[in-house]
Amino acid sequence: MSITGSQFDKVAEEYDFVTNLLNDNTFFIANMPIEKGRALDIGCGTGILVYELSNYFSEVVGIDISEGMLEFANKKRQCSNISYLKMDAENLSLGYKFAYIVSRTTFHHLRDISIVINQMKELLYEGGKIVILDNVSKVETPPTYVYILGAIQEFLPNCFKFGVKNAVRVFKYNTSKSWLEHLASDKYLSEQKYYEIYGKLLPNCTFRRMNWAMGIIWEKPIVSMITE
Ligand SMILES: C[S@@+](CC[C@H](N)C(=O)[O-])C[C@H]1O[C@@H](n2cnc3c(N)ncnc32)[C@H](O)[C@@H]1O
Structure with a gap:
């Protein structure tokens, strides 16, 4: 399901207040890769997770389609190693790779998860990690x-x-x-659908069911060989 950024433009300030109050970054911190180069947050919203990751990574990029959310992030959660970009997750245009790619409560907004996951895999260094957390529900809406x-x-x-x-x-x-x-207008996946869809797109990923959310962790295999 895709939405326009304008839905979030309208609620940016209150969204930020509530999310920041109830916020818990533990899952993303607990599953960070060893290498702490560059990190990317897809659907970064007001930058809550980006800001936390900037304590660990040399550089953090947050992308989102909502101008309102990005404006708030730029105003409230800036740091010398953070950059926010207005970009559609389904059309990622970044000229460099990442050690860690995360996304929280954004994937249920996307039209085609497979397009986004395949781009994320391309953008990830070998040995890097993808960590996604999104809503899970028995009822779609x-x-x-x-x-x-x-x-x-x-x-x-x-x-x-x-x-x-x-x-x-x-x-x-x-x-x-x-x-x-x-x-x-939200459409959520059931637990079973998570296993089917993400299990295929991210082979050997680990699933973590947490209350209303499903967490997915995937590490990109190291296949490069050193040749003499
Ligand atoms: C529920 S908010 C989550 C924000 C943030 N990840 C957090 O945890 O606070 C979902 C975010 O996804 C963004 N979003 C939705 N569809 C998107 C897309 N196709 N590309 C980039 N961002 C998108 C929205 O603008 C919104 O900021």
């Missing part, structure tokens, strides 16, 4: 009431974790018209 019920259920625990003011802001965002409209 859950009905809106499911998200509203979820937001109600999370409200009290969020009050304890983040304080009432922040919990109200999260609740308002999660039940806002623009966010619910966005979610109504």
